[in-house]
Amino acid sequence: MSSNASREQTWSRLENHGPWDLVIVGGGITGVGMLHEATRRGLDALLVEQGDFASGTSSRSSKLVHGGLRYLAQGDLRLTWHSVRERERLLNELPGLVEPIGFLMPSYDGDKMSKRMMRAGLRIYDAFGSGVPHKALSVADLLMLAPRLRLDRLAGGFWYRDAQTDDARLVLRVLFDALAAGASALNYARVEELLERDGKVSGVVLRDRERADRVVKVEARAVVNATGAWADVLRAGVGAKAAIRPLRGSHLLFPSWRFAVAQAVAFRHPTDGRPMFAYPWEGLTLLGTTDLDHDRPLDEPPHISQGEASSLVEAARAAFPGLSLHVGDAVSSYAGVRPVIGTGKKDPSKESREHVIWNERGLWTVTGGKLTTFREIAREAVDKVELTLPQPPQGADKRGRFPPPPTSARWGELDALERRRLAGRYGTWTPALVEASREGELERIPETWFLWAELRHAARVERVVHLEDLLLRRVRAGLLLSEGGAEHLPRVRAICQQELGWSDARWAKEEDAYLSTWARQHAPPSMAPSERVVVAPRASAPRR
DSSP, X not given: OOHHHHHHHHHHHHHHOOOBSEEEEOOSHHHHHHHHHHHHTTOOEEEEOSSSTTOSGGGSSOOEEOOOHHHHHTTOHHHHHHHXXXXXXXXXXXXXXXXXXXXXXXXXXXXXXXXXXXXXXXHHHHHTTOSXXXXXXXXXXXXXXXTTSOOTXXXXXXXXXXXXXXXXXXXXXXXXXXXXXXXXXXXXXXXXXXXXXXXXXXXXXXXXXXXTTOEEEEEBSOEEEOOGGGHHHHHGGGTOOOOEEEEEEEEEEEETTTSOOSSEEEEEOTTTOOEEEEEEETTEEEEEOOOEEOOSOTTSOOOOOHHHHHHHHHHHHHHSGGGOOOGGGOSEEEEEEXXXXXXXXXXXXXXXXXXXXXXXXXXXXXXXOOGGGHHHHHHHHHHHHHHTSSSOOSSOOOOOOOOOOOOOTTGGGSOHHHHHHHHHHHGGGHHHHHHHOOTTTTSBOTTSSXXXXXXXXXXXXXXXXXXXXXXXXXXXXXXXXXXXXXXXXXXXXXXXXXXXXXXXXXXXXXXXHHHHHHHHHTSOOOOOGGGOOOOOOOSSOOOO
């Protein structure tokens, strides 16, 4: 069934559907995690998202599945312990999507955190079950692994293991596994108001953002607000006091030839001591992150500011002085807004990353927390919601594991790394993706790890409504390629236009909208011509 047909079928079901067990508002990792968990328990669950799935914070994170050493340093042992345990589960269950990455932590004489403190923290990290013990490194060992590090006062350092992911694809993997198990979901469906009965929330009024005249009342035994940084907007409907402190984290992506790191390197900002990192992601080098109060309207998609970009590059220059890095060297940028519970602390970075679960007049709100712990948050939230349902299912499967995909008859056309990658990202859909590919589509899109066939699959079945859904979240060309991959749009069109059922006029409109979105939200801040570097095209796709 095509993406458009699936969406229309879901809207049609709403017209005559009785009360749902659970309606989840918000299509980020928290919302889809709850949808997945609820469906595996036998609950009749619907998820609605006002934009595209993962279009908010969950495609704009630092893309790390990590235990949170910084939270350990702040004394939050509980959060770190849970994060380490969940990281290991995801590494075991989603290879190819959640992958290990080595972290280097240099130590300098005079640092606020001494080598002794680092060693003590890493020992606790190991004791929590990190899987691979940390290693102490001499100056010579460290420079072998990161030869461009600042030498002045370098006193050695440490290596430890964490993990990384493609955050948008993680959301989509969890979502489509839930849909395959019987869940329902709609993107571009806005909650216009909350329904109430006897003083408690009893459903929502939905408007189709793609067809403004389509408005449906949806009754539910429980409504969950999983909108992250936007949580206060829905909470206002029950008279709740604002509690969210939106914090913006911005990042830059550089060509690996311009800013080469073989594994992640953690360092401190030279001005304020803020934790920073640079690590290889999808063939580029990702530099992050800022942690600032987001003072712009939440309806405006966030983007990196000139000041943030300069601050990131300042930190990279201090840590890697020989690079002479400039903002204009970056391929792309992105910014996300974190949902943090505000307690009034002056330093945003000191606010807790713990999640909260509130029930306010029947509206459940689940927000805060970390990408790494999404399944634990989902289990806890569904446990609490389930207790309020009149007849919760009995004996449902509560394990929540991800089934391994079957193999494809064309498996041999891919190398081992490509098979692992596709299996992790698409699960049981992997054989359909491979077998639907046409001549040349199992080749990689230049300068990326993605296959052309992934575009066809996404256009066919992954609920794509706009071109930006396809190129910014399903296949990450908008982040990985200069100018958002504009030079490849003719081939993207040849593969996807018919699958999407778009006319020539619709395609032209979508291209214009996509390129405008990329320029506003993902282009690096403009710099003087003297600071720009011409990116030399690679002859072939990168190889691991």
